[in-house]
Amino acid sequence: MFKNVKLKLMCLMAACASLNGCNVLNSLRMMQINDNVEPVFTEHSRFALDAEYEGEKPYIYATVNGEKLLFLLDTGARFLILMDTPKVQQLNLPRGFDLALRGWGGEGSSQAYQTDIARIDLGGVYFDDMKAAVIPVSKTHYYLREDEAIYDGVIGHDMMRHFTWEFDANNNAIYLSQQPYKPSDNATRLEMSSFLNKISVDGELTFNDSVTVNEPFVIDTGSRHYVKLSTAYVESNDIDISSHRVRAADFGLSGKVEHDRVTLPQLSLGDIDLKNVKVNLIPGDDEDDWWVLGNALMNQFKTVIDYQNDAFYLEPQAPFVTDYNLLGLELRKVRSGEFVVRYVFPHLPTSNTDIKAGDIVTLIDGAPTTSISLSEYNDIASIEGEHLICISRDDACYKIKSEEIPGYSVVK
Template structure:
């Protein structure tokens, strides 16, 4: 009785937009895929950028680049030029929350006639459209280098195998058959979230068992609750300040390490982690793509199982020694989204455009190229311009040689 009254009160206070947004979780519950391949499984038209994985999908005859995001309850589009050209109907207003500490993203409901993955097709798929102008995820419209997100409503029908080293994504309409040596991990579902059990040795003396959410939309290794660290008065060693962005804007946080994580019979020592401010200590425990990409990973929705196939190369971490958070623009240049205190002496500001890194034009550099550069403790040359928010002027760039330094206790041992 009390729960019913509470739900009624929340609905009354939140209004119709809240109810419609929650309803999006089940909007496609009756839609089934039409398998179009002669094979049980097939290679998809995949693209990897940084630690994230994308597919090229045919949506009503338009070729769109969509992020594969197990953390998203439903599939969405951004109003990029490609999506705007589709002239999709606006059906109802939505308010979409996600990663970040600022405002949720205003969006609207729509429906597409054909959503074609190549191997499988969905008809009359309901989606959200998120204008870049109303989302704190973006600083400027041309940051939208992908057109949307494939969420749980589409993903739940298949087994998905990701191999970043080979740049391949395999889709299967049947349960996955693992290779010898693969770690087999049971998945539990909570609404649209996928959770696995894990044991964290946070310090030499403190271990905790905690379920963690599988989030292929996250570019990080682990996201853990800073509230848990505070409540248990744990000394996590050297931490660095950082920032990240999601559909609810920017989150300031700290990055460091945990001693080890154990998932089923897989044990990985010395894993990077982002410690995120939360209200509750069990609120935010996430395993992201930087961790999953260390393996050939399969998320099998048929059997609710995660398979992690080890590679010959040992688990390796990349570190951001630059203190800069950069994001690609559609032009190929990088825009500065955040500057950590350790990088404040460089002279860069949020919104500046990086035009060259080590004498290479940034449109010729990938996100992985930048991640590898920022992982190198040595001198680097950066060139940039101060660009107005809606324009890109490359006149009179300034260049500076800067040193990305090792951080004892973070990327190197004390």
């Protein structure tokens, strides 16, 4: 997976070095800027964080310069990031060098800048003199509206690499430890590799009866999906996928990326075999890109990332299940507590209504959306049957009947 990364990195740095104030080179600089900052423990060596899960993603509360903020824990992020939410703006952080940050999507980089943080405290361990990136959310491609920024920042590799992290979504718990993990008897241990502030484990993905491939998969706790894979690998190797394809979209720092979602027969991680796994086929020119494991998969286990011992553990908690958005309606929370429509899947039931991106959803099945979490909505969208969706525009309501999709949500 990483066989071409060093060459690409050298070419990128050579190109940027010739430009005055190259934002991309500054982004590479951020990857090492906190290398000498060490954590200071004020509690026991293992303790529970103030945590919550929303829409499959893990969040924790931490204080920055004394202000309590909500952070996404994201192993896919290379360094600490703050959004310019109202709480972050109140901190009046200094502006340092400019950055250009990329992520999913094809609309270009999001502009950002470096800043200095006196202290970030996770509630039992803190860091002093950290450097972070600040992303002006009103200018990033990730958001349609500024008030979609319901969390204040992202804790990435430069902080997470110091600890062992225990993710237990079923019990809404996250533990941090400075000690090696002691697994239970039913835990599967996978060797974990780290390169360019990303972590990965080997997995075996079955495409059809004759094609099974072993590759490193990046562990991405910032992704709400099951598996992401580059279309370039499928196309370059002329791999047949028999699954029905559903057109969908995802959003990252580089904007919207439309893609196909399919169901593949099996993914094996060590001695764990997962049947009928949903895979997002992300457009790309490099077949090594986008081999990613996300939280929809990992949250069905107790997942442990032990950075100090290069170990990744999965402890089964229940039978593995793949959920599907049968409504074909992609929603995000805004600060009012309501949902904004980000995408309507073509050819799925919602596409037959007048609901469109940017609409505010006020009621779902008679319940105000302010009382429905994103996780609860995802469950609703996966249930076959009739649903009532109401939007603020013209106070319109639509009865939408969702059905199972043969060859996709239902596989023989």
